[in-house]
Amino acid sequence: MPHIPQGTTDTVALELFDPALDAALRPSPDYDVSRWLYVPNTYSEYRYILGTRGQKPLICVGINPSTAAPDALDPTLQSA
Template sequence: MHVPACDTAQQDIQSFSLALEEALLPQADYDVDHWLYVPNCYCDYRYILGTRGSRPLICVGINPSTAAPNDLDNTLKSVERIALGNGYDSFIMFNVYAQRATRPDDMEKVCNPALHQENMAAFRWALEQTKTGAPAIWAAWGAIIEKRSYLAHCLRDMVEIGNDLGTCWYSAGARSKKGHPHHPLYLRKDSGLDPFDVNSYISSCL
């Protein structure tokens, strides 16, 4: 369980570029040739957690919980399983908002623009890791996107970046009555990916 110690606006937020530079250095507790973990230590926010490869599936949830390299939670285990099962060689777990909170109700009430800006830098970098073909994004945030009004604005910024880089969006499993994509937990291990029109989703569901 992770409950935020305070709002991220009260903390010094490390830039994604600096956090990435440190995360690429050898680490004592995990193999950097296998794992991507930015920042590379446990704190109240996380930009990226995933594995290395040339064709990653980029899964987008709402916000991080407690997972770390060599210690994936059930959601991340499902993400990795479905990524590999659909022909990708790696996965990157990304989130609409970077603040850690096991319970979405504990997320801060107001968006921290500095944290959001660095999270978008991380998102662009993640998309650029696809070496062949278009970057593949798995929309997997569920109805939790309704928890905070700022989440829809954060997602719109992500979609703009994705549009610039020619991404392909997918969902897995049944969508909600409102059209929200299914969360990775509780999906069948052999779940396939379906095309997801994220631009229509934003205009009609958010």
């Protein structure tokens, strides 16, 4: 799925981080929450976090639009 922004950055309504994190920690039918941290936990114009959980997690900060999701990484995250 190509990412096509629906407007300019200043028009995007942001979900607050704490409620988005709380939702991402609850069980999801879409991905394994014990393996992934995906905040917000649905596809949107932005995300705060997409990463794996574990003793030595790899944390990447990106500023480009992305279609990555748990178990469906985009080319940028596949190369990290």
